Amino acid sequence: MGNVLYLVVPCYNEEKVLHATAKRLGEKMRELAGTGKISNAGKIVFIDDGSRDGTWGIIEQLCRSEDRMFAGVKLSRNRGHQNALYAGLMTVKDEADMVISIDADLQDDIDAVDKMVDDYINGSDVVYGVRGDRKTDTFFKRATAQGFYRMLSALGCDVVFNHADYRLMSSRVLQALSEYGEQGLYLRGIIPMLGYKSSVVQYVRGVREAGESKYPLRRMLTLAFDGITALSLRPLRIVTLAGAFMLAVAAALLVYAIAAFCMGKPSLRLKILMFSIWAVGGIITLSLGIVGEYVGRTYMETKRRPRYGVEKCIGIRNGEDELGVRS
Ligand code: UDP
Numbered sequence: 335m336g337n338v339l340y341l342v343v344p345c346y347n348e349e350k351v352l353h354a355t356a357k358r359l360g361e362k363m364r365e366l367a368g369t370g371k372i373s374n375a376g377k378i379v380f381i382d383d384g385s386r387d388g389t390w391g392i393i394e395q396l397c398r399s400e401d402r403m404f405a406g407v408k409l410s411r412n413r414g415h416q417n418a419l420y421a422g423l424m425t426v427k428d429e430a431d432m433v434i435s436i437d438a439d440l441q442d443d444i445d446a447v448d449k450m451v452d453d454y455i456n457g458s459d460v461v462y463g464v465r466g467d468r469k470t471d472t473f474f475k476r477a478t479a480q481g482f483y484r485m486l487s488a489l490g491c492d493v494v495f496n497h498a499d500y501r502l503m504s505s506r507v508l509q510a511l512s513e514y515g516e517q518g519l520y521l522r523g524i525i526p527m528l529g530y531k532s533s534v535v536q537y538v539r540g541v542r543e544a545g546e547s548k549y550p551l552r553r554m555l556t557l558a559f560d561g562i563t564a565l566s567l568r569p570l571r572i573v574t575l576a577g578a579f580m581l582a583v584a585a586a587l588l589v590y591a592i593a594a595f596c597m598g599k600p601s602l603r604l605k606i607l608m609f610s611i612w613a614v615g616g617i618i619t620l621s622l623g624i625v626g627e628y629v630g631r632t633y634m635e636t637k638r639r640p641r642y643g644v645e646k647c648i649g650i651r652n653g654e655d656e657l658g659v660r661s
């Protein structure tokens with residue numbers, strides 16, 4: 335095999351952008367093949383994550399086009415961005431030398447692909463696409479995302495600042511990734527854990543050209559919790575430390591109350607008592623919640639359910655249609 339590049343593009347209800355995306359990605363593949371950096375055998379693989387609009391219809395239409403550059407994987411239902419991406423990566427890992435994952439809305443600058451391929455040729459196994467700035471984000475998204483990266487670093491996790499899921503991975507990195515069997519997938523946390531030589535390519539992120547974001551607050555929170563619980567046990571330790579601290583405060587208050595009683599002074603005021611009850615109750619409930627997040631995820635992991643189901647594949651291997659597989 336030469337330098338075979340596959341692009342993996344997860345799509346959920348993306349009918350509004352798909353034609354434009356396919357055109358631009360196709361041009362980029364031809365341009366790169368023209369320079370000789372990649373082979374002609376590369377493909378663009380769209381993963382339909384259980385869309386309810388015309389997304390799969392468009393993918394099928396693209397796969398039937400003359401140049402055989404497009405391929406499609408249809409998941410049996412919506413499993414979320416991380417699982418869809420993982421399904422795509424696992425489906426193509428034996429076909430390609432390098433794979434780049436990119437969102438269907440092309441908010442991530444497609445021209446960064448050139449530099450990623452250069453870095454791969456120069457020996458990098460992973461090339462992270464990193465956003466130079468976050469001007470196109472809303473204030474809320476920017477503040478929460480950056481706060482989250484800082485929190486992950488503070489919890490001791492190895493994260494690449496301002497990197498999402500725009501990255502190049504070599505086939506041996508995908509092989510290593512395939513051995514990670516966890517349910518709560520947080521790919522941008524797992525990939526740095528795999529090791530291998532990596533580099534960074536900076537780019538400017540644009541705005542979504544059509545359709546709307548598929549990441550409402552609820553999904554962002556789930557991803558955030560998946561990220562924290564997948565990468566760090568430190569929150570559990572913080573809960574333990576908070577418990578020890580509260581016990582120490584309680585012991586000090588007991589000593590103070592006994593001393594005040596012996597000296598004939600009135601005991602602590604009712605207001606302080608009420609505040610303490612609420613504060614202690616709050617901390618205990620919050621701690622239980624944190625422990626619960628881990629216990630719940632442990633429970634889900636023990637089931638060892640498949641992370642995705644493939645209903646149909648078109649054009650992945652020799653242009654043939656294949657039956658579904660589960661992994
Ligand atoms: N996506 C997906 N499944 C989902 C939600 C999103 O495959 O359940 C895809 C979506 O089609 C897009 C990518 O994940 O290609 C990122 O989603 P989006 O652009 O809506 O996220 P944002 O850029 O707003 O964070």
Ligand code: MG
Pocket residue numbers: 437439441542547
């Ligand atoms: Mg987007």
